Amino acid sequence: MTDSFFTRTLGLSGLVLLGLGGCSQVAQLPAPPNPLSVNRSEAAAPSRPPLPLPENGNFIVAAVEREGAAVVRINASRRVGNADPFGGLFGGPPANDRVERGSGSGFIFDSNGLLMTNAHVVEGADRVQVRLKDGRTYEGKVLGADSVTDVAVVKIDAKDLPTVRLGNSDQLRPGEWAIAIGNPLGLDSTVTVGIISATGRSSSEVGIPDKRVGFIQTDAAINPGNSGGPLLNAAGEVIGINTAIRADGQGIGFAVPINTARRIADQIIQTGKASHPLLGVQMLPLTPEIAQENNRNPNARIKLPEIEGALIVQVLPNSPAAAAGIRRGDVITTADGQSIRSASDLQAAVEKKKVGDRLSLDLLRQQQKRQVTVQLAEIPQQ
Missing domain, CATH: 2.30.42.10 (PDZ domain)
Incomplete structure (x- = not known):
């Protein structure tokens, strides 16, 4: 069951956040050595040219073959109380034995087991499991989840993992190609394609007034379960984190720009939280x-x-x-x-x-x- 208790519809806008369940930098003090610190030499590099094309000449295939192995499925669960005050003594289920489950997506950005996803995919979860494309499954630890930007960082105990390449979302222009990879409705490793429809959509325009993000709008098809998965450009670089759709429309989806997500992820890794x-x-x-x-x-x-x-x-x-x-x-x-x-x-x-x-x-x-x-x-x- 995908996005069971994690999907939220907000107000009359029909906006759906596709997973479980505002923004400036903290003071730039010297950070102490951190064993989870990411090697960002590649992440900080400028936007790269498109990947070498496969024999069929399809740049989408090239991007998916390069980045797809780093896209993961996240299964989150939590225990919730029930209304039986007698704890099951008279035939009802014992209190606190009901488990709600949901699933979303994420992507590995550091080979030592760091991945990004949406905060609403993992917020409130008692247990987070991460399944790689090759079938390996790990217990995940949520290092921090920032509800203001809807960004979270999860750590798994693994080494030498495949990673995505992070692009530069500040350079996006409407009309560029957009490729979404994720696990919508339980269909793992689903690929959809479209364009960047707009950039800099304010939280009020999107219908999430409690967020502080200039969202990317895309018409690449995303659905419940895509939340937390990557949005790629034609060069195969991650330019956003797929986050929400307009339930009352078609082809209207939104992603958190990767530059915002990377900044928040850095704060979470260094301090365990983001400050705004x-x-x-x-x-x-x-x-x-x-x-x-x-x-x-x-x-x-x-x-x-x-x-x-x-x-x-x-x-x-x-x-x-x-x-x-x-x-x-x-x-x-x-x-x-x-x-x-x-x-x-x-x-x-x-x-x-x-x-x-x-x-x-x-x-x-x-x-x-x-x-x-x-x-x-x-x-x-x-």
Whole structure:
């Protein structure tokens, strides 16, 4: 049974996370020696040319033959309580003896047994089993799972394993080839192909407002069980982690960019968790068209500038934004001197900072220009 208790449908968007069950770097302190540290000489390399083609000249076959051995199946399970208060004395099952199971995908990025998957594939699991393509099965240890970016790192006790090559998701362009490998609906080692439909999809656009990721959108077919599996480019490099689909659409899937996933995985390996800076606002993209529509409304409480920017719709109490004097209705236009043309631009500016850093913001408030400096706090773990 695939994705039994791990699949979640969120709100009216029909978004499904396909497995069990926001984002900047921690302060860059010198990391202590770590036996799980990854040899990233290959991971840090620039994007490579396409793999040598097989005899039939198919680059998809070449990519799958090179990377497919490093794609794994993850079976996760947990015990849950039941409603029998007598622990089975009167014929019912004993309390806490029911086991819920789900499955997803993952990929090995270090030959000494480190693999990436989605956090929602392994969150809450009491037991994680990892099955390789060649049939070998290992018990997995979850080193950390970050729900804000939906990235997790799992360790298995094995050496000399096949690994994927990590690409550069910052260089993606809509229209490029996209290849998904995973285990949808229990069908192991399934390959689908499509294109990169869009990049930088904000969490609000995707329908997961509690995440802080600029998602990759793809029309490569992904289904429950694909979650945590790799999305490859034409060169056979991993460019994303397949994460969610729109259940109310066709050919609308989303992946966490590999640059984001790699950064979070590094933090998890070094510290056991990821740390994220908090600004403390809810925002929407502002365009001249949106502003004009608002301003034509005689009941509108405020007049909006007919520009592009990030419109603040709520300021969280006791947040860094509140302490800096940011108000509902403010329009953020620059961050540290860089133009802000949308809510996702402001999110990206925050993600580039570390907890405790200061962020200089220019904003418009009732047509008046203002400048504020915000000292970013840390998003609580819960």
